[in-house]
Amino acid sequence: MPIFSKDWRDPGDKWVKTDDGGWEKEKDACGGSLTDMVVNLSDEENQENVDPDALSLITRRGSRGEIMAPQPYCRIYTRNTKEVAGFNGLGETLKKLDFINAVRDNRRFRYICKLLDLLITQKLSTLSGGAQKMLFGMLEEVAHEVTRSQQNVHLLQHLLQELKKRLEDYLWGSKLGSTILWEQHTQRLKGIDAIATTIQIQQPGDDMHPTLQEVPEECIREILKRLDNHRDIQSAGQAYSVMAKVSEEKTIWRQLCRFHWTPAQIEHVIQVHKELQVQKNWQQIYNRLRRTYGLREEYAEKLCLCRNCSCLFWQSYGHPCRTDTDQNAQMEEQIEEVKSDIIYIAITPQEFLKYFHL
Template sequence: MPIFSKDWRDPGDKWVKTDGGWEKEKVVCCTPLTDVVVRLNVTDAQESMEAEELGLLSRRGSRGELMVPQPYCRIYTRNTKEVAGFNGLGETLKKLDFINAVHDIRRFRYICKLMDLLITQKLSTLSGGAQKMLFGMLEEVAYEVTSSQQNVHVLQHLLQELRKRLEDYLWGNKLGSAILWEQHSRRLQDIHAIATTIKIQQPGDDMHPTLQEVPEECIREILKRLDNHNDIRAAGEAYSLMAKVSEEKSIWRLLCRFHWTPAQIEHVILMHKELQVQKNWRKVYDRLRRTYGLREEYAEKLCLCRNCSCMFWETYGHPCRNDTDPSATIEDHLEEVKSDSIIYISITPQQFLKYFHL
């Protein structure tokens, strides 16, 4: 009997060609949600009521359309006798809908950090599909920065690092198809063209209050909510009052306590006598940063369920559903999602890459 896959009980996968390349043929089965989706079209009142119930099992796209099921992906965390543990990065990024997730302000920083790791550390080991997904994500980042006029420095950093790596590979160290790398070069030029058109629109003279009119107490509260030294120093260059507030001891003391524990702070101070004589919190911060590194904070992370090895975005909730009982109602599925037996952990961008053979 011919073997079509690593699991002899599986007849094998059927692949179809699409505009984005070859993809596995998928059979969509949303039986438990079919009746609910039909009922959503009856009246506007019923739509608003059912939308709350579907919050954990569905999501809405950027144009407001209902999209089911939510993006998630099964991850092989260990090998078995029948299935070898292997996860494809390109397919995982597609299933988790990273390209559309770029436009969510809560996930933007997480995705950009992951892209930075892929570009600077893993670019030569990526498959062709993963490379295409990376460039697609970068293009969406360019469009998002253009529309929001925020995080321009993040886009410039990613473009600079990617251009540097591509130049190295194109000088004889490239892997894979030469045609594919030429496509990457052309696409990078297109993204760079988008980035050069970004112009920060200044507020008009009739816009009040201006930054200079904001009271000092408000400026201090704003700076207290910044989580890294680069943002505080850049804010201090805006104008004289903000420069004065950015030098205050309380700002840097709070920043130290945000990133490190009291034990770590005390250890660094005891190790350096000059900090004991005059406790300059800005110098304490620089010492701590070089010793322990910065704590990374994200508004939203990916999560991994320990029970079913399912990876999903935190705000969408756990996507697991019991499809064995066709008579189960939406309330039963929601109750299963909220079950205390489901234990999941947050995944940082560095931990995310460890699940792939890169």
């Protein structure tokens, strides 16, 4: 059976080492770099001879027309068959979706932290070397972001504690995989831990007004109503006496119950547990519902999956469909007829990992 391959005179691809220790192509098959391609396409002379649709596939443009970095996206195989099993690489997908730089985006921070939590607590022993490098790179970026923003210190501490615990559980005796790779992981973990230990929350100065104690009780109540879990409410109640009093109000816990669960679920739990019918303690109802149904996960921004082209992309960037003109026209007609959330499916971190057979 004949084997078709590239011409031996082809200059080939040039591979360079990246900052995270991986390798990527610097040049295309014709010997030209992607940077040169973007610069050439930005010239007015070349833009006259280039299809506008082709230009949009390579680069994104800002509000003033300046050329921006390529939009992060990744096509995946959504069919769970033997023929395509293992075709989706987690490490490569995380790199194409630019997860490391996405940590700096406030809207995606909690989504990425949840994904890291799942990888560390459930999938660490099944990750490839490339995926492990991406995990440590994302965790390091989370540490830098927490240091810069002075927020979400508890999330970073939780991830580090779980990672140290899993490394001790999984890697007793000789480590699985490359010894050099695990030495690099150990050094990176020590560096991340050093960053976490030096984080100090800066207290506002005496000249900063209004202080938390000066905020009216009505505003404190509105702040607590916007918290989406019991841990934050209980932690806020430890700040000072007014917050402690407001955090015990039944309206706070009733609204929290209605945010996470449907009226039918709330009524079912009340009917099953007779003691809750006598005295409607909404904090107890919340705890019963949490143990029965779990908490609803809410993120400012999620990954989206297009049903038309099986492309993963961040919701705020918009859809980077790579299909031809006829299919694009058909897709625009579909979007006009149905709602966009039917074409684009929001993907939770748990659903995201299912595409990689982990």
